[in-house]
Amino acid sequence: MRVWLSHHSYALVLALKRLVGAPIGSLLSIVVMGIAFSLPAGIYMLLENLQAFSGQVSGAPQLSLFLKLDANNEVVAQIESRLREHPRVASFEFISRDSALAQLKQDSGLGDIADSLEQNPLPDAFVINAGTLSPEALEELRAELQTLPGIEHAQLDSAWAKRLDALLKLSRLAVLILAGLLSFALVAVIFNTIRLQILTKRDEIEVSKLIGATNGFIRRPFLYFGAIQGMAGGAAAWFIISLGIHLIDDELAELMRLYEVNLRLYHLSPEDSLSLLLFSACLGWVGAWLSVANHLRKTEPR
Numbered sequence: 575m576r577v578w579l580s581h582h583s584y585a586l587v588l589a590l591k592r593l594v595g596a597p598i599g600s601l602l603s604i605v606v607m608g609i610a611f612s613l614p615a616g617i618y619m620l621l622e623n624l625q626a627f628s629g630q631v632s633g634a635p636q637l638s639l640f641l642k643l644d645a646n647n648e649v650v651a652q653i654e655s656r657l658r659e660h661p662r663v664a665s666f667e668f669i670s671r672d673s674a675l676a677q678l679k680q681d682s683g684l685g686d687i688a689d690s691l692e693q694n695p696l697p698d699a700f701v702i703n704a705g706t707l708s709p710e711a712l713e714e715l716r717a718e719l720q721t722l723p724g725i726e727h728a729q730l731d732s733a734w735a736k737r738l739d740a741l742l743k744l745s746r747l748a749v750l751i752l753a754g755l756l757s758f759a760l761v762a763v764i765f766n767t768i769r770l771q772i773l774t775k776r777d778e779i780e781v782s783k784l785i786g787a788t789n790g791f792i793r794r795p796f797l798y799f800g801a802i803q804g805m806a807g808g809a810a811a812w813f814i815i816s817l818g819i820h821l822i823d824d825e826l827a828e829l830m831r832l833y834e835v836n837l838r839l840y841h842l843s844p845e846d847s848l849s850l851l852l853f854s855a856c857l858g859w860v861g862a863w864l865s866v867a868n869h870l871r872k873t874e875p876r
Contacts, residue, residue, distance in 0.1 A: 589798035608810025614753035649724035764861025804858020
C-alpha cells in the first residue's frame with residue numbers, strides 16, 4: 575500500500591510540475607476547455623432556470639368545464655356532486671354566467687357593449703384544480719369530464735405548460751448532443767497535448783524502460799496531467815457561468831419587474847457543479863490514456 579501511494583504521489587507531483595512548467599500553454603488549454611464546457615453547462619443551467627420559472631407561473635394545473643347554455647340548476651348540482659367525489663379533483667369553483675359577465679365588464683372595459691347584448695352569451699363554468707401533475711393523467715381527466723351530461727367543452731388551461739415541457743425536453747436533447755460533440759473535441763485536444771509531451775519526453779521514456787519501468791509507471795504522470803487539466807477546464811467553465819450570471823442577473827430581474835414577474839437566475843447546484851468537475855476530469859483522463867496508449871506502443875528503447 576505504501577509503495578502504491580508513493581508511486582501515485584510521485585506521478586501527481588510530476589504532473590503538477592509539468593503543468594506549472596509550461597504556464598502559458600497550460601493556461602490557454604484550460605481557457606479553451608473552460609469555454610467549451612461552459613456552452614453546454616450554461617445552456618443546461620438556463621433550461622433549469624426556465625423550468626423552475628414555468629413551475630412558478632403555471633402553479634397547480636387547472637381544468638375549465640363550460641356548461642351548455644341550456645343547463646339548469648339540476649345539471650349543475652349533478653356535476654358538482656361528481657366533482658366532489660372524483661379522486662383526481664383537488665378542489666373546484668363554480669362560476670355562474672352572471673358572475674362571468676360581470677367580471678368581463680370589469681376587466682375588459684367593454685361594459686357598454688356587454689350591456690347592449692340582448693342576452694348573456696357566457697355559459698356557467700367550473701374551474702377545477704387537479705390533484706395530479708402528470709400531463710397524461712390531466713388529459714385523461716379532461717376527456718373523462720368532457721363526457722359528463724351538460725358539458726359543452728372541457729379545456730385544459732395548462733396546455734401551454736405541456737408545450738413548454740416538450741420544448742424543454744427537446745432542448746435538453748440538443749444540449750446532450752452539443753456536450754457529446756464538444757467532449758469529443760476536448761478529448762482530441764488532450765490527446766494532442768499529451769502527444770506533444772510524449773515527444774518531448776521520448777528519450778526519458780526510453781531510458782525508463784531500459785531500467786525496468788513498466789508502462790503503468792510511465793503512463794501514470796500523463797494520466798494525472800490530463801485529469802488535472804480537464805478538471806481545471808471544468809473549474810474555468812464554472813467561473814465563466816458564475817460571471818455570466820452575475821453580469822446579467824440584476825439586469826434581467828429589472829426587466830422582468832417591468833412585467834411584474836419575479837425572476838432570478840440560479841447557479842448550478844452543488845451536485846451539478848461536482849458533476850461538471852468530475853466529468854471534465856474524466857474527459858482529460860480519457861484523452862491522456864488514449865494518447866499514451868497509442869504512443870507507448872511506438873516508443874521502444876533503442
